[in-house]
Structures are given as structure tokens and as C-alpha cells.
Amino acid sequence: MRKQRLNRRDFLKSVGVGAASLAMAHAAGPSAHAAAKRPPNILLIVSDDQGYRDLGCYGGTDVKTPHLDLLAEGGVRLTSFYVTWPACTPSRGSLLTGRFPQRNGTYDMYRNERPDYGYKYPPEEYAVSAERILGMDTREVLLPQVLKEGGYATGIFGKWDLGQLRRFLPLQRGFDEFYGYVNTGIDYYTHERYGVPSMYRNNAPTTEDKGTYTTDLFQREALRFMKQHRDAPFFCYVPFNAPHIASVLKKPKPVQAPEEYIAMYPEPKDEKERRRIEHMAALTAMDDAIGELLALLETLDVADNTIVIFFSDNGGSGTADNAPLRGRKGQVFEGGLRVPCMVRWPGVVPPGTVCDQFLTALDIFPMLCNAAGVARPEGVTLDGFDMAPVLVGKEGSPRKEMFWQRRGDKGARVGDWKWVDSKKGAGLFDLSTDLGEQHDLSAKEPEVLRRVQARFAAWEQDMAEAEPRGPFRDF
Numbered sequence: 001m002r003k004q005r006l007n008r009r010d011f012l013k014s015v016g017v018g019a020a021s022l023a024m025a026h027a028a029g030p031s032a033h034a035a036a037k038r039p040p041n042i043l044l045i046v047s048d049d050q051g052y053r054d055l056g057c058y059g060g061t062d063v064k065t066p067h068l069d070l071l072a073e074g075g076v077r078l079t080s081f082y083v084t085w086p087a088c089t090p091s092r093g094s095l096l097t098g099r100f101p102q103r104n105g106t107y108d109m110y111r112n113e114r115p116d117y118g119y120k121y122p123p124e125e126y127a128v129s130a131e132r133i134l135g136m137d138t139r140e141v142l143l144p145q146v147l148k149e150g151g152y153a154t155g156i157f158g159k160w161d162l163g164q165l166r167r168f169l170p171l172q173r174g175f176d177e178f179y180g181y182v183n184t185g186i187d188y189y190t191h192e193r194y195g196v197p198s199m200y201r202n203n204a205p206t207t208e209d210k211g212t213y214t215t216d217l218f219q220r221e222a223l224r225f226m227k228q229h230r231d232a233p234f235f236c237y238v239p240f241n242a243p244h245i246a247s248v249l250k251k252p253k254p255v256q257a258p259e260e261y262i263a264m265y266p267e268p269k270d271e272k273e274r275r276r277i278e279h280m281a282a283l284t285a286m287d288d289a290i291g292e293l294l295a296l297l298e299t300l301d302v303a304d305n306t307i308v309i310f311f312s313d314n315g316g317s318g319t320a321d322n323a324p325l326r327g328r329k330g331q332v333f334e335g336g337l338r339v340p341c342m343v344r345w346p347g348v349v350p351p352g353t354v355c356d357q358f359l360t361a362l363d364i365f366p367m368l369c370n371a372a373g374v375a376r377p378e379g380v381t382l383d384g385f386d387m388a389p390v391l392v393g394k395e396g397s398p399r400k401e402m403f404w405q406r407r408g409d410k411g412a413r414v415g416d417w418k419w420v421d422s423k424k425g426a427g428l429f430d431l432s433t434d435l436g437e438q439h440d441l442s443a444k445e446p447e448v449l450r451r452v453q454a455r456f457a458a459w460e461q462d463m464a465e466a467e468p469r470g471p472f473r474d475f
């Protein structure tokens, strides 16, 4: 891969930050000056199935997320940020490849469905099952690989979800270190997925921490990694499993949260409220862990040179709060796709700002390549752009359209028009006046409908013509 390092001044110029900010960074003291000489650290935090309003800073009034709210105050909060698929695996695949699921080949889940109906796989059958053998096409170039070649220390602590055979594991995909689980969901305490152990340290399964709450473990490992690499630029990827439901055979599946966090909420009046409190308590435990990660950046005196990104991998499920959006995880209504996202980037992104520009998780890969001063992978079609100039308020988003396909469900946003054709409902909606997708205008606006459908068809064609990637596509 060709390396092309931008120096920090060129980079700042490219995102529209001029001499004044540089002077400010220098005036902040010797540590800020020293920090300006090297590429920024990256702390990328992803939550699992958190709803659009499951944070105080997005209007949640019942949930306690003080550290995430503080993170928003220190950076920019995005209100029109989308993931590429309304559930875990393809959403994460797009984040790390910078490509549509349909282009990188991971456009569905790697999972065994039968445990949902009470089936327990015997080991020999599990060994050749979908969950065990599928993975991200090894020809795909992942973000950690690009950053590692640019001199970054790279670590992932949490949910991998891009394949569990050795060739698919994080260490073979650009990460120096991995502690986490390999598939799409687990029990927060046993670290098993429907009875199958799922926690790994690097390339080997481990049960060393069985019984300890996952959020605490991912916090512990991320803290250790950042301390260890305080003097090198680091890429610390922390995909928590919270607040995803636990992968246990018992029904209804719980969201597991420590008692001390459940005790922070009022006594539930009924079962539904109890489940909502479990969900919120898992979120608050995660929020506390995020608080520890952010505090360490201060202690290490690297906060000023660390980009912190937070978002949820897809819309909320179960008792999550996706208001004011329609729908939820698994759906191509806004509630499945539009997620909370914050970016704190000291000296670049103005603190305490809100950005309503049309952006997606596809726009993270190119932004981080530029921020790190590393070249994008050569010969690879990326589907996004560097969103930094948009985050700093210098430019409007170049994104005018976005498309989603989950099995038979189709969704498109073109400008402010949103079209949905799915099992859970259909229609044409004007998001500028109808964010909740309540008023179907397809009969009233047939020309618009045709235009949006034509754009979707063109995208579908583009994806079909892309160089084929596994594991699902026939080639």
C-alpha cells in the first residue's frame, strides 16, 4: 500500500482550521505543542442497539448518560447520521471497510437462527454452522490495517462480529490486539452465545474472566491498551455489547445489568418498566465505562490530541427509545438506521455544536485516513468521503443520497425524501416536515416517487456490478 503522510498543518488546512487554531494549540502549553507533532489518537466507541433517544443529550429524560452528554458538550452531536444496515454485522463491516455491505459482501448476519427457537447445537454441528464459518472477505482492506501501516498501535476490545475462524479474526485484519467476543451477541457474564463460549484473547478462546460483566472487561482492556501506547498514536476500537439483549436460551431474553446500576433507577411498576430499567442500567454502566476511558485521556495528557467518536451500530430494539423516529432495529425506517453519533476533536471540531447534515458511517473511514495522514487503500472503492469539513461547519455535506437493503426490505433517502418498501410498511416521506415517517406522500408525489425509485435501482445496479465479495454472493 502506498503511504502518503500529510503533516498536521496540511491536514488542518484541509479541514479548514487555520493559523489561529494552531496558535491556540501552541499557546495551550508544551504538551499541546508536543501533541501537535504527531497524528491524533483515535478512540472509536460503538454501542449495540442503543436507541436514538437513549441518551440525555438526544432528549432522553429517563436514562442516565452523564459522560456521553459531556462528550457531546465537548464536540459535535450529529442528528442525521446513518448506519448502512439496521443490524449488527453489516453495519460494523461497513464501518471498518468504508464500503456498502452490498459492495464488501457482508450484507447479512453471520448467525445461527435456530437457538431463537430453543435449539442447542452439538459441538460438531456448530463447527460447520453459518455462525462459525462465515466471515468478512479476506480481500477487504480494514481500517485498522491502514492505520497500522501508518504507524498506529491498533486494538479492539469488545464485539468483533466479522468472523470467528482464525483467518477472519482481528489479528489477521490489522489489529495488534484483541480481547472480546467473536460473534454477534453473548451473555454479559458467562460470555457464551447460547451456551457456546465466545470470548477470545487475540487468536485464542479464553474463559479467564468468566463471571465478570463484559462492560467492565472491555473498559479494563481499553484502559490498559491506551496506557501502554500513550507515546505512540493509537487506534482504540471499543465496540461494547451493551445494551444488546443477552444471547441466552431463556425467554424473554434479558438485558443484563449489574445490581448497582439497576438500583440507580426507580422501582419498576410492571414487567415492561422492569425491562426498560434493565436496558437503561446497562447503558449507564457503559456510560460509566466511557467516562473512565475519557478520564484516562486526560490523565495521560493526550485528550487534546485524541479524536473520540461514538455511535450506535443500529437503531434500538426491545425497550430502547427511538423517538421521534419510526421503527426499530431490523427495519429501514429511520428508527433502524438513524443513530446517535458524537465526535469530539479538540482544536478541530467546535465544542458543543449540533450538526444536522446528512452523514453516514461510510464517512468515518476516509475521515480517519486523512486525520491520521495515511493514504486510502489503493484501488479500493470507498463509498464515503472525509466528513471533517462538514463537522467543523465549513461545508455542507456532499451526501445527497443513501440506500439500504436488508433482505427484501428497501430504503432510500434522496435529499429530504425517504422511500421505504418493506414488510413492516411502505411509503414516501418528506423528512423535512415528517421525521417520524407518518404521512405517505407516494400518491400525491408520483414523480418524486419514480425519481427516488430510479435512484435506488441505479444503486442496486452499481452494487451488482461491483467486484464480487463473499460470503453471501454467488461468484
Ligand SMILES: [Ca+2]
Pocket: 048, 049, 087, 088, 244, 313, 314
Ligand atoms: Ca446491533
